[in-house]
Amino acid sequence: MKRVITLCTDFGIADHYAGVMKGVILGINPDAVIIDITHSIPKFDVLTGALTLSSSYDYYPEGTIHIAVVDPGVGSERKPIAMEADGSYFVGPDNGLFSMIFRRSSNKRITEITNTDYMMNHVSRTFHGRDIFSPAAAHISMGVNINELGDEVSSPVTLELPEPVVLPGRVTGEIIHLDSFGNLVTNVPSKMVKSGSEVFVGELSLGAPKSSYGSVKRGELLCIVGSSGYLEISVNQGSAYEALGRELQVTIVMD
C-alpha cells in the first residue's frame, strides 16, 4: 500500500542503523515511500528533534507516517508510542519528541505500543528504531489502526519550550535553534513583530526586520522573518552564529 513514511533520528549517516530501519519497513510494506527528514539531530537532543519534526510534518500529505527516534531512554521504562494527529501519524519514544505536534493538533490520539504482533520477533534493548518503531510505522502504513497497537496514553511527556516575554512595547526572546547556514532562529513568532519594530541583539541594534537577505551588504547582520515563521538573526551570505554565538537575548522594541 503506497504511503509515505519519514525518518528523523540522531543515528547519523555513517552507520547501518537507518538503512536497517528501511529494510524492516520494506519487508512489511514493499510499497512504502521512505523519506529521510534527517539523521543528523545532535545525539540525544530531544528538543532539536522535536523542533525539526514540528517544522516538517505539516508539509507532508495527509496520512503520512513520521518516525522520530532521538531516544536516550531506549530500553528503560519510557514508553514506545504511536500518535494520530489531524490525519498524520507519528511513531517514536514518549519523551517529548512529539509534544509540539500534540499541543497544536485538535484531533489526536496516542497509544502505547505493546502489541508484540507488530514488533520484530526479538526486541533488543538498544535499538527500538529497528525492533518497534519501524514495524509499527510499516503496519500503520498497511492500514493497522493505532488502537490495535496498545492502550491509550492520556498524559504524554511534553517539553516546555521557552516562551518570549511580552511587555508593553517590547518583546524579549531567545535563540532556540541554529541551522547549518548559521542562522539563529528565535522563539518570537512573526505575528509579535509589528511594523515599525526595532530589533536588538543584546545592545546591538539590527534595525527593522528586513525583507530579504540581500537588503544588507554581503557579510552584514540582519534580522528577518524566517521560513518557519519566526524571527531569525542572519548574515547575508555568511553565518550569524560565527558573528555572534548563540547565547543571545533578542529584544523587539515597538513604538
Next chain:
Amino acid sequence: MKRVITLCTDFGIADHYAGVMKGVILGINPDAVIIDITHSIPKFDVLTGALTLSSSYDYYPEGTIHIAVVDPGVGSERKPIAMEADGSYFVGPDNGLFSMIFRRSSNKRITEITNTDYMMNHVSRTFHGRDIFSPAAAHISMGVNINELGDEVSSPVTLELPEPVVLPGRVTGEIIHLDSFGNLVTNVPSKMVKSGSEVFVGELSLGAPKSSYGSVKRGELLCIVGSSGYLEISVNQGSAYEALGRELQVTIVMD
C-alpha cells in the same frame, strides 16, 4: 504520475529544509521518485553546484526534473527559472547554476516562474526551494508545460568557467574541483591530452597519464583521466589535496 525529481542544494543534511521540499513535492505528485544528488554543496558556492549538476544530469532518464538550489540571492530580484533542455528539466534560481547545461544543449527553452498557481500559497523571502522550486518541479512532473509557468527568459545568467590555455605542444590548466577523496579535477578535457604527454604540477613531473590508480604505489601521486572526462591529479589510496593543496597550475607537455 511517475517521474524522477532530483535535488542538488547547499542546505546540508542536518536541517529540515530538504525534507520539507520532499513533502511539498509528494503533496503535489504522490508518485514522484525523489532522488538526492547532494545537499552538501559548499554554502553559496554556485560554481560547485553548477559543476555537480552538469556531471550528473546526463545519467538520468529523459524527462527527469532536476531542482538545484544554491541561492545566495533568494528573495532579491534574481529570477526563479525553469528550463527544458534536450528532454531534461531544470528548476532553480537564475544565477548561473544551469549555465553549463544551457551552453551544451541544442534544444532548450527557459521561462521565469511567475505564475502563482504553481507556487505555495504563501511565498517566503528566504526559502524558495520550498515555496517556488519544489512546487514548480512537481507540477512539471504532472505534465505542466514550462510555458505555463511564465514568460520566456532569453538571456539567462551564465558563469564563465576558466578555460585551459592551449599553446603549440603545451596545454595549461587549473583545478576546478576537489572531491571528497582528495582528487583534484582540472579543466583539461581528455581529448586535449595526446598520447606521449607529460603532465607537470608546477615544476613536478607526474609522467604520462596513468590507466588506473593502481599503476603507481600506494600513497604516490599520479594523473589520470577521471570519470567525468577531465584530467585529474590523484594519490593511489590517498588524497592529492593533502599532498599538494589545490592552488595548482597543471601543464601538459606534448612532443
Next chain:
Amino acid sequence: MKRVITLCTDFGIADHYAGVMKGVILGINPDAVIIDITHSIPKFDVLTGALTLSSSYDYYPEGTIHIAVVDPGVGSERKPIAMEADGSYFVGPDNGLFSMIFRRSSNKRITEITNTDYMMNHVSRTFHGRDIFSPAAAHISMGVNINELGDEVSSPVTLELPEPVVLPGRVTGEIIHLDSFGNLVTNVPSKMVKSGSEVFVGELSLGAPKSSYGSVKRGELLCIVGSSGYLEISVNQGSAYEALGRELQVTIVMD
C-alpha cells in the same frame, strides 16, 4: 520491475558519485526502489564496508540487490563480481566486501561480471560504481540471471576477521567497530557471554553486562549486548570512544 536496490559506498555525500549511480539504475529500471545504506564508509576501508553490509542485508526483503563499492583497486586486475546468496543479491568488487555474507550463506553462487552487454558503453578506469556495478544491479533487478553476467568465481577474496580467544572461564576479544554514538563493538557474540560474567576493559571492571543503557547513571561506562548481537562497550548518553579510545582488550571472566 519493482525491486529494492541498496547502496553502500565510501563515496561520501558531497560529490555527484552516488547520484550518478542512481541515475544509471533508474535509466535501466525505472521502477527500482533505491535505498542508501550509507555512503560514509571510511575511504578505502573494506573491512568496515563488509561489517556494515553484513549488519544490514538480512533485514531486507528477499530478492533485494545490494551494491557495495569500497574499491581501492578499481581499474586494476581485481574482479567485478555479482553474488546470489540465500535469495539476496550482491554486486561490487572482489576484495572481501562480501566475505562475511559468503561465509554465512548456505546457498550461493558468484560470477565475474565480464559481459559488456550489461555495462555502460564506455567503462572508465576509475568509476566502476557507475559503469559496471550499477548497470549490473539494475539488470539483475530486471530479471537477468547472474550466470549471464560472466563465468563463475570459485575462490572469492575473503577477509579474516579477528576471532575472540576462548579459554576455560575466559573469553578475550577486541574492538572491531566504532559507531557514531561512540559505542565500541567487540567481536564477542552474545552467546559467548554466560550469565554471571564479569567484563573487563584492560584492568577496568565494567561488572556484568547490563540490560539497558539506563542501568547506569548518565555518563557512566557499561557493557551491553548490542543490536547486532555482539558485546559492546558504551556510555549512557555519552561516548565510550571518548572515554577509552578504541585500542582495547576486552575480557569476559566467567565463574
